[in-house]
Amino acid sequence: MQKFRANLMVCAGTGCVACNALKVKKSLSDEIGKRRLQDEVQIVLTGCNGFCANGPIMSVQPDGIFYQKLKPEDIPIIVEEHLLKGRPVEKFMFREPESKTAVPKMNDIPFFKLQVLRALRNKGMIDPENIEDYISRDGYQAAAKALLELTPEETIKIVKDSGIRGRGGAGFPTGLKWEFCSKVISSSKYILCNGDEGDPGAFMDRSIMEADPHVVLEGMIIAGKAIGATKGYIYVRAEYPLAVKRLQLAIDQAKETGLLGENILDSGFSLDIEIYLGAGAFVCGEETALMRSLEGKRGMPRPRPPFPAVKGLWDKPTVLNNVETFANIPQIILNGAEWFRQLGTEKSTGTKVFVLTGAMNNIGLIEVPMGIPLKTIMYDIGGGISKGRKFKAVQGRHGRHKLYGERGEILSRVHRGRILRQMPSLQSGDAGDVRQIDRYNRGKRKGKRHRASPRPFA
Amino acid sequence: MAKLTISDLKQIKEKHKSTFTLREGGYRAKVTVHMGTCGIAAGARNIVNALMDEIGKSGADDIIVTTSGCAGLCSKEPMVTVEILNNPPVKYKELTEDGIREIFREHVLGGKIVDKFALVIGSETTY
Ligand SMILES: Cc1cc2nc3c(=O)[nH]c(=O)nc-3n(C[C@H](O)[C@H](O)[C@H](O)COP(=O)(O)O)c2cc1C
Ligand code: FES
Numbered sequence: 001m002q003k004f005r006a007n008l009m010v011c012a013g014t015g016c017v018a019c020n021a022l023k024v025k026k027s028l029s030d031e032i033g034k035r036r037l038q039d040e041v042q043i044v045l046t047g048c049n050g051f052c053a054n055g056p057i058m059s060v061q062p063d064g065i066f067y068q069k070l071k072p073e074d075i076p077i078i079v080e081e082h083l084l085k086g087r088p089v090e091k092f093m094f095r096e097p098e099s100k101t102a103v104p105k106m107n108d109i110p111f112f113k114l115q116v117l118r119a120l121r122n123k124g125m126i127d128p129e130n131i132e133d134y135i136s137r138d139g140y141q142a143a144a145k146a147l148l149e150l151t152p153e154e155t156i157k158i159v160k161d162s163g164i165r166g167r168g169g170a171g172f173p174t175g176l177k178w179e180f181c182s183k184v185i186s187s188s189k190y191i192l193c194n195g196d197e198g199d200p201g202a203f204m205d206r207s208i209m210e211a212d213p214h215v216v217l218e219g220m221i222i223a224g225k226a227i228g229a230t231k232g233y234i235y236v237r238a239e240y241p242l243a244v245k246r247l248q249l250a251i252d253q254a255k256e257t258g259l260l261g262e263n264i265l266d267s268g269f270s271l272d273i274e275i276y277l278g279a280g281a282f283v284c285g286e287e288t289a290l291m292r293s294l295e296g297k298r299g300m301p302r303p304r305p306p307f308p309a310v311k312g313l314w315d316k317p318t319v320l321n322n323v324e325t326f327a328n329i330p331q332i333i334l335n336g337a338e339w340f341r342q343l344g345t346e347k348s349t350g351t352k353v354f355v356l357t358g359a360m361n362n363i364g365l366i367e368v369p370m371g372i373p374l375k376t377i378m379y380d381i382g383g384g385i386s387k388g389r390k391f392k393a394v395q396g397r398h399g400r401h402k403l404y405g406e407r408g409e410i411l412s413r414v415h416r417g418r419i420l421r422q423m424p425s426l427q428s429g430d431a432g433d434v435r436q437i438d439r440y441n442r443g444k445r446k447g448k449r450h451r452a453s454p455r456p457f458a
Numbered sequence: 459m460a461k462l463t464i465s466d467l468k469q470i471k472e473k474h475k476s477t478f479t480l481r482e483g484g485y486r487a488k489v490t491v492h493m494g495t496c497g498i499a500a501g502a503r504n505i506v507n508a509l510m511d512e513i514g515k516s517g518a519d520d521i522i523v524t525t526s527g528c529a530g531l532c533s534k535e536p537m538v539t540v541e542i543l544n545n546p547p548v549k550y551k552e553l554t555e556d557g558i559r560e561i562f563r564e565h566v567l568g569g570k571i572v573d574k575f576a577l578v579i580g581s582e583t584t585y
Contacts, residue, residue, distance in 0.1 A: 003514050005506065005523040007481055040510065061481045062488070062522045086493045086525030125481055135467055136474035144464050258461030265464060 004042040006083060007061040009124055013048025013210055014203075014242050016055035020072070024056045027072035031079040041083055047211020047246075048203075049124040050365030051111065054094070059106050059124065066106035067092040097361050097383050111362045114381050116343060118351045119167075119327040120367045122212040128246050131253040134214040140259055142330035146222040147267035150333075152182055155226045159329065161337035163349035167204075168194050168285075168322030171348070174329075177319055180309040181227040184317040191220050191229035191271075192294070192313065192320040195236035195243065196278050196285035204353040205323035207365050209236065209243035212327065213250035217260065217273060219326025222333055224271045227319050232273035235290050237280045247275055287312075287320045324353055344370035359386045476519035486520040487566050490539040493525040502536045508555040509538075512562040521566060534577065540565055550575040 010016075010025050025043060032038050051057055054068040065088045067078065074092055081087045093102040094109050103109050117123065126133035134140070146155050160175025181189065193216060197205040209216060220232050236244055251273055254260040262270045276294050283289050284299040291313045293299035312318025328350060332340050341349045348370040354377065356363050361383030368377060374394060378384065385391060393403040393411050403411040462470075479485050489509060493502045502525075509523055526539075534551035538558065541547040548571055550561055557575050564570045571579070 003476055003510060004480070005510060005525075007477065009481070040506065062483065062485065062524055064483070084493060084525070085495070085498070085527055086490070087527040125478075132470050132474060135470045136478050138471070140462075140467055144467065148464070265462070 002039070004040060006041045008041060008043045009046050009059045009061060010043060011047075011049050011055060011057045011124065012045040013052065013055075013207065015048060015052030016057060017242070019055050021056035021070075023072045024058070024070045024075065027075040028058075028079070031075050032083070035079055035084055037079070037083055044127050045129070046124045046126065047122075047128045048207040048365060049211075050120070050207065050367075051362070052365070053363035060088075064106040065104050066094060066109065068094055111364070111366070111381055111383065114376065115367050116351050116369055117367050118331055118343075119208060119215075119324050119353055120211070120365075121331070122215065123207070124211070126212065128211055128213055129249055131214060131250070131257065131259075134212070138334065139214055139330075140218055142333035143218045143221045143259070144265055146225050146333055147265055147269050152226045152228065155222060155333065156182060158337050159226070159332060162332045162340035163337070163344075163347075164325065164328055164332065164340065165348060166322055167324035167328070167352065174321060174325055177309060177321075178223060178226050180307070181317050181319045184310055186317050188230045188316050189228050190313045190316055190318040191224040191227065191232040192290070192318060193220055193232070193234040193326055194285060194287070194290060194320055194322045195234055195240070195247075196290060197237065197240075197323075198280075198282035198285040201357045202355050204355060204365060206240050206243050208323050208327050208353075209240065210246055213243075213246045214254065215327045215330060216247070216323055217250055217254055219321075219329035220273060221260070221264065221271055222329050223319060223321065223326070225267075225269050227317070229271060229319070232271055233294060233313075234273060234275050235278055235284075235294060236275060238277040239280050244275060244277065251275070290320065291318065356382050359389060360384070361386050479520050480522055484520075485522045486543050488522050488524060488541045489562075489566060490524050490526050490541070492527065492535065492537045492539070494527050494535075497535045497537065499535075504555055505536045505538065505553055505558050508558050509562060512559055516562075516567060518567070537577070542566070542569065546579050548579050549577040551577040 008028060010021060010028065012021055012025070025045065028043055032041055032043070049057055051068070056070045057066070057068045058070060059066045060082065065082070067089075070092060078089050078092065081089050088104050090102045093104055095102055106112050122134065122137055126137060131139075156175055156179050159178060160173065162175070164174045165171040166174055166177070195205050195209055197203070216234065223229070224232055234247060236247065238244070251260060258264065260271060260273055264270065278284050278293060281299055283301065284293045286301045287308055288304065289299040289301040291308065292302070294313055308318045308320060310317055312320070344350045351367050351369050353365060353367045355365055356377070360378070362381065366377070366381055368381070378391070391406060393405055396402045396404055405411045491497070491502050491506050491509065506523065506525070513521055513523070536553045537549060537551050538553060538561070539547050539549050540561065548565070550557075550572070553561075553575060561572050561575060564572050
């Protein structure tokens with residue numbers, strides 16, 4: 001094993017690649033070659049780090065010095081100053097929005113510091129295209145445990161006790177879903193992963209699939225064993241080319257090393273996983289529609305019951321879970337239900353990945369404990385509302401249609417597209433950070449009626 | 459690659475341990491080589507190479523090497539700072555390749571400060 005004194009973790013997630021990360025990487029390898037540092041310094045391409053708006057980004061390990069908004073022409077100075085002379089270059093560091101002082105280390109930037117990484121624990125740490133990187137971070141240990149040490153009942157009990165609920169939106173207890181399906185007797189059963197992610201602006205699942213594709217496979221293997229699945233499918237929208245590429249690569253590597261396919265780890269359990277490309281219809285994210293789409297039919301939901309756990313894909317017992325749900329499973333199996341419950345609330349355990357977007361200072365992807373105050377997310381992690389604008393209101397969960405004020409008080413109710421009660425403060429002229437209100441005001445000016453956006457929160 | 463077994467999984471993890479010590483932090487010892495213009499002129503690159511060579515030979519996976527700028531004592535370069543977890547950092551001066559090899563074996567691995575090269579105990583922390 002060659003030893004390097006430094007690892008340059010260059011983000012190659014979709015966001016950073018879109019702003020030229022691969023040219024930055026090319027410039028890095030050229031410059032490192034020129035300085036003859038190639039035996040001392042290794043470049044690693046990682047998945048999304050969640051700070052996409054500041055991309056391309058790179059962290060230098062050890063020490064985790066963080067650089068952002070890099071351009072290929074910035075590289076020579078970084079290589080000379082930091083890698084050769086050991087002087088991190090302030091110019092490309094993150095700056096505190098208010099004091100403008102540079103924050104050298106990734107973990108000192110509030111955006112990163114306040115997060116708790118579980119589903120995203122490998123982000124920025126591994127090369128997603130290298131199965132050995134994943135294995136080095138305890139990858140496939142949980143699958144080994146579930147296949148060789150635990151009975152399906154024991155696995156299901158751990159998942160049930162952890163209290164984890166589906167991350168796809170409905171929040172159904174995952175262990176319970178598995179239990180239903182495991183009790184149905186059938187010659188074939190399916191384990192499906194929902195990577196459709198139709199919610200506008202959301203990219204939690206894409207980011208996991210890109211940054212850590214093996215964790216999705218491992219979660220599916222564990223679930224597959226628990227319910228007795230004979231085949232697995234990952235349903236991903238075709239607009240996610242990088243996710244599809246990395247998942248396929250991960251599947252190929254897992255098959256080649258016997259972590260998928262016949263008799264996995266000599267446990268007697270066999271599972272094959274295939275990717276199915278969705279055409280990007282929002283409704284195909286709904287479980288029954290997704291299964292129809294997978295069957296090659298038009299993706300239309302059907303009434304339940306029968307539930308998919310009994311009659312799902314091709315009328316066989318099927319479990320569908322979201323990408324992020326699967327990404328949590330290996331850690332639960334390795335560390336136990338109690339460990340998982342340490343974070344979150346009584347009813348919603350663990351962490352959740354969220355996307356920050358819109359008029360925020362820090363835009364990106366975050367993972368935080370369930371039950372964290374919205375205020376912490378907005379002001380401490382998100383760095384507050386951009387351009388010094390004021391907070392106006394929060395639109396609550398889909399289906400309730402309420403607008404909440406700063407102290408959690410209800411400002412107005414929206415019903416069938418109409419705001420029924422409105423507080424005077426919402427009518428003042430300054431820009432709000434909730435788009436619904438902006439749109440309402442704009443609509444009013446033009447004499448139009450406001451239409452509530454269909455799904456603000458999944 | 460052939461079909462993996464449980465022990466293969468453990469072996470792969472073991473093989474990459476030093477890489478992940480580097481990425482995750484959690485190292486036991488850190489050696490900082492001062493690489494200002496003065497340090498480089500005095501041969502700091504060779505110090506780094508000798509150090510990497512020693513680490514490779516020892517098979518240790520919990521030691522990292524970093525570089526930092528001029529330590530402010532240009533006439534005493536090449537210099538390194540050795541930080542062992544929970545111990546104050548020790549600065550060494552006027553090193554040779556053999557010197558750094560000795561420091562690596564005696565201090566980094568063995569925990570004994572090498573007096574003949576030692577300059578001070580305790581110094582500014584590096585980042
Ligand atoms: C219209 C509609 C769209 C949905 N879109 C998604 C989606 O994009 N991704 C997802 O994981 N779940 C989506 N769901 C939820 C799924 O039906 C299902 O509950 C979920 O994938 C189950 O996985 P979980 O229990 O792990 O959350 C959608 C539901 C509805 C009604
Ligand atoms: S793609 Fe680089 S941080 Fe998201």
